[in-house]
Amino acid sequence: MKRIKIKELLTTVPTAQAVTVQGWVRTFRNNQFISINDGSTLQNLQAVVELNSLDDTLLKRITTGACVSVTGTLVASLGKGQAVEVKVTTLEILGECDAEQYPLQLKNRPSLEYLREIAHLRIRTNTFGAVMRIRHAMAFAVHQFFNDRGFYYVHTPVITGSDAEGAGAMFRVTTLDAANPPRTEEGKVNYQEDFFGRETNLTVSGQLEGETYALALSEIYTFGPTFRAENSNTTRHLAEFWMIEPEMAFYDLPDNMQLATELLQYLVRYALAHCREDLEFLHKRAHDEEATKPQEQRSEWGLLERLTFVTENDFVRLSYTEAIDILKNSNPNKKKKFQYLIEDWGTDLQSEHERYLVEKHFKKPVILYNYPAAIKSFYMRQNEDGKTVAAMDVLFPGIGEIIGGSQREERHDRLLRRVEELNMPLKDLWWYLELRKFGSAPHSGFGLGFERLMLFVTGMTNIRDVIPYPRFPGNAAF
Numbered sequence: 484m485k486r487i488k489i490k491e492l493l494t495t496v497p498t499a500q501a502v503t504v505q506g507w508v509r510t511f512r513n514n515q516f517i518s519i520n521d522g523s524t525l526q527n528l529q530a531v532v533e534l535n536s537l538d539d540t541l542l543k544r545i546t547t548g549a550c551v552s553v554t555g556t557l558v559a560s561l562g563k564g565q566a567v568e569v570k571v572t573t574l575e576i577l578g579e580c581d582a583e584q585y586p587l588q589l590k591n592r593p594s595l596e597y598l599r600e601i602a603h604l605r606i607r608t609n610t611f612g613a614v615m616r617i618r619h620a621m622a623f624a625v626h627q628f629f630n631d632r633g634f635y636y637v638h639t640p641v642i643t644g645s646d647a648e649g650a651g652a653m654f655r656v657t658t659l660d661a662a663n664p665p666r667t668e669e670g671k672v673n674y675q676e677d678f679f680g681r682e683t684n685l686t687v688s689g690q691l692e693g694e695t696y697a698l699a700l701s702e703i704y705t706f707g708p709t710f711r712a713e714n715s716n717t718t719r720h721l722a723e724f725w726m727i728e729p730e731m732a733f734y735d736l737p738d739n740m741q742l743a744t745e746l747l748q749y750l751v752r753y754a755l756a757h758c759r760e761d762l763e764f765l766h767k768r769a770h771d772e773e774a775t776k777p778q779e780q781r782s783e784w785g786l787l788e789r790l791t792f793v794t795e796n797d798f799v800r801l802s803y804t805e806a807i808d809i810l811k812n813s814n815p816n817k818k819k820k821f822q823y824l825i826e827d828w829g830t831d832l833q834s835e836h837e838r839y840l841v842e843k844h845f846k847k848p849v850i851l852y853n854y855p856a857a858i859k860s861f862y863m864r865q866n867e868d869g870k871t872v873a874a875m876d877v878l879f880p881g882i883g884e885i886i887g888g889s890q891r892e893e894r895h896d897r898l899l900r901r902v903e904e905l906n907m908p909l910k911d912l913w914w915y916l917e918l919r920k921f922g923s924a925p926h927s928g929f930g931l932g933f934e935r936l937m938l939f940v941t942g943m944t945n946i947r948d949v950i951p952y953p954r955f956p957g958n959a960a961f
């Protein structure tokens with residue numbers, strides 16, 4: 484008989500029809516009530532075994548974690564907590580689970596830290612089921628958003644020969660024997676003998692290749708994995724993360740800010756509309772966790788309020804120069820509470836400053852723009868003041884930077900001068916510069932960190948808990 488997913492079954496009108504359900508046992512109570520989850524929804528299905536209807540050896544094998552196939556009749560439930568239940572007629576164990584060894588027992592609720600060590604099983608918990616269903620919905624919504632607006636999805640390369648983005652340290656890709664690589668006459672590693680006949684790395688961003696497509700297809704986006712070999716052991720950084728990077732011809736910086744705002748609001752709205760049950764579960768989960776903290780550390784708002792707030796309010800747009808003024812005169816700066824004190828125009832902002840602006844000063848998402856050229860990437864468009872570039876960062880409560888982007892320098896002479904000032908390798912960048920010679924156009928784009936978005940939407944607090952198999956310094960398990 485054809486399997487029905489639990490999500491569908493729970494909204495089916497029960498008429499004692501025969502149904503088959505397959506899934507994993509969450510609990511088995513009183514040798515009678517089996518609670519089954521198949522991942523289609525947070526809810527479990529209750530399957531009821533009538534007394535003496537199954538033999539004892541079979542009953543013993545119905546343990547938490549076991550995979551079962553149940554056929555029975557769908558009836559209105561007598562118990563509370565569910566509208567329908569299945570009265571079991573036959574039950575088959577598809578995969579046994581030794582209760583002694585299975586680490587996910589309801590009675591000893593495992594910590595998130597421990598669950599990271601058993602990432603192959605953590606998806607069977609309510610929390611990770613909810614997070615990963617939302618992750619799917621958000622990825623789907625990203626494509627929906629751009630497709631609806633006529634953006635083309637471009638697959639930029641994962642292995643790259645250009646060492647030019649400057650977004651972060653890179654992972655080398657090589658097939659040379661690390662212990663005994665071929666050498667040039669000067670004794671350096673001879674990458675001409677490597678697989679690609681040159682040095683190659685895993686990409687830190689699809690932007691530069693994305694720009695070439697925007698200058699032909701007008702509006703494009705990439706959405707793929709990116710890699711950074713930085714030794715950042717924080718709750719906001721991964722060595723492998725997914726990034727959404729739209730790139731648009733004929734957009735200036737305000738157009739870019741507008742698109743970033745609409746994208747974020749669309750995604751959050753999509754989650755509220757399509758992931759209600761999972762969000763309500765995570766809302767409650769975060770609320771319970773907050774309650775264990777001292778009063779002054781608790782956040783004023785719950786997850787659902789934060790999400791709704793973002794969809795209903797404009798983001799503050801603030802220049803870097805205005806931000807420095809606010810920060811310089813802020814209490815934590817005057818009382819030397821910031822770890823990095825703000826003294827002069829030109830210093831890079833740390834996440835403590837970003838979070839002060841968003842969480843304390845404005846209490847709203849903030850788009851910071853026009854940063855000093857010296858602290859931003861070479862490709863950002865130079866402003867007429869000779870000091871700043873048309874950069875923007877979108878800062879979110881609890882997260883800090885969620886988006887980084889800019890208008891791009893489309894003027895060949897200006898870009899070349901910047902590349903030379905920074906001693907960047909022209910041999911790797913020739914094609915990027917050439918774009919500015921052959922029908923250049925004003926254009927802009929940004930990168931949204933998918934896992935930073937996921938942190939915001941799920942209310943989880945560690946980025947390692949919103950990606951299936953996190954990679955970070957010292958860890959590439961699974």
Ligand code: 4AD
Binds near residue numbers: 934
């Ligand atoms: O600010 P970033 O480094 O910008 C770029 O890579 C540009 N090329 C994007 C563009 O304009 N097309 O990174 C963009 C975003 C950040 O705002 C952050 O959300 C996320 O990517 N991000 C990370 N997320 C997780 N782990 C890391 N190590 C991250 N580094 C950046």
Ligand code: MG
Binds near residue numbers: 886887
């Ligand atoms: Mg950035």
